[in-house]
Amino acid sequence: MIKVAIIGTGAICPAHVKGYLQFPHRCKIVALCDIYPEKAEKMKQEFQLDARVYHNYQDVVKEEQIDLISVCTPPYTHANITIASLDEGKHVLVEKPMAASLEECDAMLEAADRNHRLLSVVAQNRFTTPMMRLKHILDQDVIGKIVHTQVDSYWWRGYSYYDLWWRGTWEKEGGGCTLNHAVHHIDLFQWMNGFPDAITAVTSNVSHDNAEVEDISIAIATYQDGALAQLTSSVVHHGEEQQMIFQGEKARISVPWKVVASNAKENGFPEPDQKRMEQLNQIYEQYPPLQVEGHAGQINDVLHAIESQGKVLVDGEQGRQTLELITAIYQSANTGESVRLPLDKKARFYTRDGILQHVKPFYKKGKSVDNFSDQSITISGSEK
The missing domain is CATH 3.40.50.720 (NAD(P)-binding Rossmann-like Domain)
Structure with a gap:
């Protein structure tokens, strides 16, 4: 026991x-x-x-x-x-x-x-049937080389969300939506898509002037083979629609599950590749659902x-890689420069002191409460 x-x-x-x-x-x-x-x-x-x-x-x-x-x-x-x-x-x-x-x-x-x-x-979020099925398909290379990935980590949090005493500060929370909400999607992204070579990012705070941290960020990841990925992290999106889309050379797959595959006509315009779509749907459905x-x-x-x-x-290495991508987003957004990966110990944002020294707070945190009476939260857009 x-x-x-x-x-x-x-x-x-x-x-x-x-x-x-x-x-x-x-x-x-x-x-x-x-x-x-x-x-x-x-x-x-x-x-x-x-x-x-x-x-x-x-x-x-x-x-x-x-x-x-x-x-x-x-x-x-x-x-x-x-x-x-x-x-x-x-x-x-x-x-x-x-x-x-x-x-x-x-x-x-x-x-x-x-x-x-x-x-x-x-x-x-790795431990869900849809994500395991998507990872299984990507590992089999059925859709060909990944040329573009779209990660939408859309959440919505009201103004009072950042009233909690430790939220909304660089010292206590360590960052905003990129670190504390999109972390799951960024983890899934690097697990499924591999580690990029560079990050270019911008962040903003458009709806929460009671927080030092960002409430939206947009990052572009580049790969050595020329592939691109875009990652949007947000707590200002009503509806909290979240998705990951992988565009391969031969087909497009995503969570929520959707598959589209095209062949080229003689003039280069697309026509449906029904055989590949049927194959992908079959692989997806045949992967056994997780018991827990x-x-x-x-x-x-x-x-x-x-x-x-x-x-x-x-493991810890996987957790570190996810934080490394997030750190690169913050470093790029605050310096206005693209950041090469991996980050080493000389990176300006490697240490906590380095982050606090170089980060540019959007606002000064004002109101602070010890606890909320309502402790219910949303996970992946649904009450848990």
Whole structure:
């Protein structure tokens, strides 16, 4: 039985609790921790957990009975809590984004390596049937070379969203919609499409003058073979329509699922390639649906890796790569220059201090509240 602790009992915590509770014969939540212990106590009562409540994470990581820790705190705390947990011999599942800087990511990776413990970064959208099916098709090269990718990470958040005390500041949140909302789509993008050679980006804040950070960004990624990708991150799009479109030489596929394939007429104009579309639809439908999805799917993956002493699908290196793309977007947008990848330790935005030194806040954060009475959130455009 794997003993689990959850540090941070805010809005994302219930997704972890519900995930672990799907595997009662494999794991048990034995500890909840929050700087506001009444929140942890409320979570304990809501899910009727047989767990101890803590207000200090240092006490949690020292508990010998704990095997695995979920880190569900604000991004600027991820590195310290994760490293302390790994150094005490615990495996860690840390929420997105992995950390506030690449320097912190590297310190977390070093801690996992020296302590021989698993480090997994939450990317629950990988653990969905549509995404696994899309990845399966891309790996088979049925649509040919990818020539253009479109990633639309569209969300909508009202003005009061940034009133929460840690949101909307570069110091505490580490960034805006690019880091904290589009992180999932950017993770999927680099997992499916590979790592680009350069990023050119612009950011803006058009609707939230109570935040220092961006509420929309547009980035262009370039590849050595000439392929392009465009990534839009937003919290100003009503409807929250989200999509990923891959244009190959032979066909177009996407999530939500849609396939279009064309052949060229004698004059170069398109006509439908029905045979290829039927083939792609068949491959898509034949891929078996996942038994558990989302956070529960990733938790299942982590539990299996601990039980089998194997590897996780989304490890620290993958989490770092996602943050590296986001860091490049911020560096490009704030310097007005294209950024070559990969980023090294000399990059201006490699450290947290470097980010705070070079970033240009849009506004000064004003109102600040400790908590919202309504803790419900939306994940991928639907209530969870």
